[in-house]
Amino acid sequence: MSSTDKNNTVDVQAFIDSQPVTRFQWRVLLLCFLVTAIDGLDTAAIGFIAPALREHWQIGAPELGPVLGAALVGLMLGAFMAGPLADRFGRKRVLLLSVACFGVFSLAAAFAQDLHSLALLRLLTGLGLGGAMPNAITLTSEYCPQRRRSLMVTGMFCGFTLGSALGGVVAAQLLPVFGWRSVLALGGVLPLALLPVLWFALPESVRFLARRNPADCKALAIVRRIGVLPVGCQGVRIDDAVEGHSPVRQILAAPLRRGTLALWLAFFMSLLIIYGMTNWLPLLVRDTGLSLSQAALISALFQIGGTLGALCLGAAMDRFEPHSVLMLALLGGAACLFAIGQCHGDYVLLGLSVAGMGFCISGSQVGANALAAAFYPTSSRATGVSWAHGVGRVGSVCGTFGGALLMDAGLSFELLFSVLMLPAVLAAAAIFLKGVRPAPALPANTHLMP
Structure with missing residues (x-):
């Protein structure tokens, strides 16, 4: 873009940064929050109904395994596919398609006649489900001012954990009266009911529109809802435009490659721990001699700690150097994992250690979403965030099955949690390596080298 053109346009991010956060931007965040909340409910639904499925079809855990793992595989594939599509066709389009997809098929699953x-x-x-989450993160981040981006993105992401928790409460009420099919049906009806609201009320990413056409009237109309444009402004622009190559090649090209690989490692290791704890912590705690209710409470503290951690670490990332915040939190999570192994005989200390582990590990994972969204240019942001999620989903599968292997190996409670310190330390190392020399801001019309 020529200097004359630049004089007649405004940079979208600089303009957003110069304005107070408006009701329009809060609306975007709220709608994406609702998407992630329903996403969380639908993702966790199969776990809530697993005992009912086992009784309904009179099956054991091995037969139930493919049903429990199917959504995780879908989440991984959906994340890998949705990112490049969103960078090409728009965040809103792919988000709406993703919501429609998990709504329709969740509703259809309520009528399944066999495993x-x-x-x-x-x-x-x-x-x-795999396509909705990263696009909600990307869309939210592209309407946030730099000074508050981490807190706003992590706050939006808390919809996932709250949706999962709410799903458990709702499932407890529905299962005894209406059976397992009602939980899946609810998981289908809610996103389909939200779909028309998203269609009319959720805007496309203004950064995506500006990249496609700086004089786009829709982009200008959106920017005017954030603030008053300078006199004579005829368009909007983004100053991180990257020309050439597909989004996948962009995130793996020289300027972004190291950061991408570091984020992949951090996502993989964090989600390995999170899903390992989500699936196996109640059983591990129960085997120490605690009652079922005590084990359930300990497990709930992990989720509560994660939600608080997401908000606190998000605020800290906006105030301090974000890589340092996440690295220290992950190292703190490794210390909490060690403490869990040592304190399992003391109920109060065990609860505090589990809550601290959730605060540090789960909270850091949510913060890593904001870090990823800020790292990539507009042309490959959805792909970068989605592919980090896809690699993380591989970690979640490894955590689920790896937990079973570690338990079968007969490791002591202390040794098992000492082993789990390793992925936390590796995640911290990955964040450190990404932050040592962050990729410089990409100037306009940059050509990436393979």
Whole structure:
């Protein structure tokens, strides 16, 4: 873009940074929060109904495994596919398609007549779930001012954990009266009901529109809802435009490669721990001699700590150097994992250690979403965030099955949690390496080298 053109346009991010946060931007955040909340409910639904499925079809855990794992595979595939599509066709389009996908197939799963069809429908549901989350993160981040981006993104992401928790409460009420099918049906009806609201009330990313056409009237109309444009302004622009190559090649090209690989390692290791703890912590704690209710409370503290951690670490990332915040938190999480192994005989100390582990590990993972969204240019941001999620989903599968292997190996409670310190330390190292020499801001019309 020529200097004359620049004199007649405003840089979208600089303009957003110069304005107070408006009701329009809070609306974007709220709508994305609702998407992630329903995403969380649908993702966790199969876990809530697993005991009912086992009784309904009179099956054991091995037969139930494919049903439980199908959505995780779908989540991984959906994340890998949705990012490049969103960078090409728009965040809103792919987000709406993802919401429609997991709504339709979750509703269809409520009418499944056998385990094979239920597993297939959960796989298809997972495709939508995997595409919705990273696009909600990307869209939210592109309407946030730099000074508050981390807190706003992590606050929006808390919808996922709250949705998961709410799903457990709702499932407890529905299962005894209406059975397991009602939980899946609710997981289908809610996103389909939200879909028309998103269609009319959720805007496309203004950064995406500006990249496609600086004089786009829709982009100008959106920017005017954030603040008053300078006199004579005829368009909007982004100053991180990157020309050439597909989004996938962009995130793996020289300027971004190291940061991308570091984020992948951090996401993989963090989600390995999170899903390992989510699936196996109640059983591990129960085996120490605590009651079922005590084990359930300890597990709930992990989720509560994660939600508080996301908000606190998000605020800290906006105030201090974000890589340092996440690295220290992950190292703190490793210390909490060690403490869990040593304090399992003391109920209060065990609860505090688990809450601290959730605060540090789960909170850091949410913060890493904001870090990823800020790292990539507009042309590949959705791909960068989505592919980090996709690699993280591989870690979640490894954490789920790896936990079973560690338990079968007969490791002591102390040794098992000492082993789990390793992925936390590796995640911290990955964040450190990414932050040592952050990739410089990409000037306009940059050509990436392979």
